[in-house]
Amino acid sequence: MSSRVSRRAFVTGTLGLAFAAALPGAGRAQGAADAPGGLKLGEPFAFRFDDLIARARTAAGDPFREPYRPLPEVTAAIDYAAHGQIKFKPDLALYADGPSAYPATFFHLGEFFQAAVKMHRVVDGQAQEILYSPDYFAMPADSPAHRLPPDAGFAGFRLQESTGEDRWRTHDWLAFLGASYFRAIGELEQYGLSARGVLIDAAVPDRPEEFPLFTEFYIAPAEEGEAVVIHALLDGPSLTGAFRFQATRGKAVVMEVEKHLFLRRDVQRLGIAPVTSMFWYGEHDRPFRVDWRPEVHDSDGLALWTGGGEHLWRPLRNPQATTVSSFLDENPRGFGLAQRDRNPEHFLDGVRYENRPTLWVEPLGDWGRGAVELLEIPTDDEIHDNIGAYWVPEAPARAGDALTYRYRLHWVAHEPFLPGTIARTVATRIGRGGEPGKPRPAGVRKFVVEFEGGPLPYLKTGVIPEAVITASRGEVSHVFVEAVPGLFGRWRAHFDLTAAGSEPVELRLYLSLDGEPQTETWLFQYVPRLES
Template sequence: MSHSPERREFLGTLGLAGLLWLAGAAPGSAAQRAAGLRLGEPRPFSFEALTEQARRLAAAPYEPPYRPAPEIVQKIDYQTHGQIRFRAEDALFAEGPGVYPATFFHLGMFFPKKVTMHVVRDGAASEILYDPAYFDMPADSIARQLPQDAGFAGFRFQESRHRKDWKTQDWVAFLGASYFRAIGELGQYGLSARGIAIDTAVPGPEEFPDFKAFWIAPAPSEADPALVYALLDGPSLAGAYAFKLWRTEGVVMEIETRLFLRKAVQRLGIAPLTSMYWYSETDRDSAHDWRPEVHDSDGLAIWTGGGERLWRPLNNPPVPVTSSFVDKGPRGFGLLQRDRNFDHFLDGVHYELRPSVWVEPLDDWGDGAVQLVELNTDDEIHDNIGAFWVPAQASGPGVAYSFRYRLHWLADQPYPPKEIAQCVATRRGRGGEPGKPRPQGVEKFVVEFAGGPLEELDGDAKVTPVLDSSRGEISYVFVERIPGTRRWRVQFDLTAPGREPAELRGFLRLGKRPLTETWLYQYRPPAIARSANAG
């Protein structure tokens, strides 16, 4: 997981790096001038050639990426980096032919590795040669001491150059290891995606491969996608990536990845998402802040290969927790922000506007599992949530994978079910009946659902809750339509003595007809939290 300075100006404390000779320009080659940038000599380029380059790279020993002048880069801290701005007039495609100009990030202590950039036109690629003159910075900035070949850290696409504000507004950014993010339809950045996740939350260190080089092709019009190609490299694997990026009401990305392993990994995460969840109305006991809620995402949604819709509210557990949802041929999954009420956050950074991101497989992913990783955090500056697909296929040296999928950066999932309602709130408190002493060791749950067929039901409809727990006893169950609304809620008590978590599952039905998606929740008794905090 990443640990990133708030307010998402950075994407992680992990850097970018790398040099790649394929389709690049050799040092000292003749340079051309285009849209304010110096370019190397053009060389043939294709995604197939990039794939072969990744295959050959994986067959050779791993070489750590180049870090220019680390003693200087480490002094370019958050504040110093924020004072360094790429000159918009030098943006790639500032005057066409692409409709979305591309600007570039400077190196810094959080992004210390050089990333090679290329522009692709008519089947040929030219390296974009770094020049410190592309950046405005204070006269006394330590960054002025970097060598002339220091290079870029990442890039982003600005809004259409036909907009008057394009120089100050961007919609997608690639920065930090294999991290990238996009703006949602509500005008906000939030959670991030990654090219790959390797050994997240397993014994031993997590591995963060780098996008070592990018190739950027223009989008002829706002209806066309911008094209980006990337080379990934890390100790365990190398890979080639192709991105098609559409600026819609939010952002839609079509991604093809071809991966080649150098060695076995314990947990290979495909289409990984990384987010932040500190606390919400579900777990007010963990709140140590004045705001009612603080989170970029509040739940994991899954559409299984069998057609079931699942909703798992997020937790901030005292110890690392990995939940695995075994499936075959998943239809999609995502980390969503369903709470859109400003009064639930009261924060000027507008968590209620953070995007939801949905992963849509474009081919059969076979057997595997959607895995959710939840780490403890005591602040909003840490991304402590991860979700990804883990294929059942064993990994090892020489094993190759190929995946195609879309990422939808929207306000909600792109294919919401119309035939069932969604879970919109999970609340907890002390169990027992009103007016009577509250028993120890009994937890009360109130789960709310809205939309779908619930909109048409009268308050006296014979709605039945279906509830189950992996351990303990469920009691004091009743269901009702919430007065003054079209929402319904189910309330129940759980008695689960001991220290082990309890896995809860429930939905509402009318007769034999399901009315809602399936609500899942991992309840950790307070004794677990006390024990973990004591340790």
């Protein structure tokens, strides 16, 4: 993952490829038909997920080949502004006239999406390629897209809201665009962070990150309220893959993912179920006068539910150097990047950061031993996705390996499995240590962590929970716990940390009463010299 990946558009990597194996019926052939609504279709052929898996497995034994990128000098001229002016005509959407309740519309190629991706409809076990035509798109007369060849192809697709709603032509709820990126809206009707098919060698020294590409999609119809089944083929220099997504549009969006990966070569960091987001600054690390808004982020923390049942919260950071933090676990119950702060006064921005979804990964089956990793990359603006979270298996990823994973993605307002029996972290604040009215000692930082909910609103008058604090090094002092004045049910813990040198300090805190945790566990990585 690069700190230069735009979050205003899905950006492909420089790598990726369509498989060399030809599909039955690929291309416009005699006997091809038109779909209802005017889309041009290739010849039908039988489609099964098992066959897609077999194709991916076979392709992994062949050398990687570059994808079809029609006239790169033309697609490079379709910049962000020009791409935004190219609109798919909604009346031509796949399944606009049925049998699916959720029509699909398509993205055009552009500067950031130069590789052609094949699209297919699947009805009654028969697939047909959707053949590109510039006539599907409304675009300005002077758009560079007019210079592309007739077989240019599509960049990706999105699912529109149900045709049972008047707004279906203008509102979508799921989008696949760029490399293996995809997004869905949450309960608060906003897009935000992204998921990816797989992460390969992000932040590995002397080895560039690889961005494999979804090269083919197969979209099946679904009745309203049912899961839309989408199949996808993945290809890249290091691996191939076959994916099945079952996406359900309800109050939130829930997707069940099954993926089969086949490695062409060794991978040093193989990220499973990767989530990508943006954190520029928040309440705990806002640089002085860097921007007029109080906070700017799509997500503000990493939430984890360990295999042992502990709930952890790690506030995100915008570090001065790229940092990878590993949280060892076995059969994790879940993890995700969350936007917990929902107060619009904390953002004051028309893009509505307070409504960005939380994305929770729920593993299905036995994932074994490994680690949830948190990748934090320095950024100086909000346009870069600089945060990643993903699962890394303990076993090395070697050429010839075949790996299968299943999980659910929950695009929601709040993490779905945080129990009501413990309070959650709602604020992290950092300032100068010491005591008011006295000289502030050098090298001392004060941390104030606030918790809310769970049993805290029901504590009897005079009962004060204990702050249980550990630090990997340094000295903790001035520990103090209090109810937050004016905010019923919210408690805060104060403590000072004195730590010399520049090595990171790993902090851990929770509130306890009679030896029982009353809150989730707050984690933080503090770097004294860099953050002094």
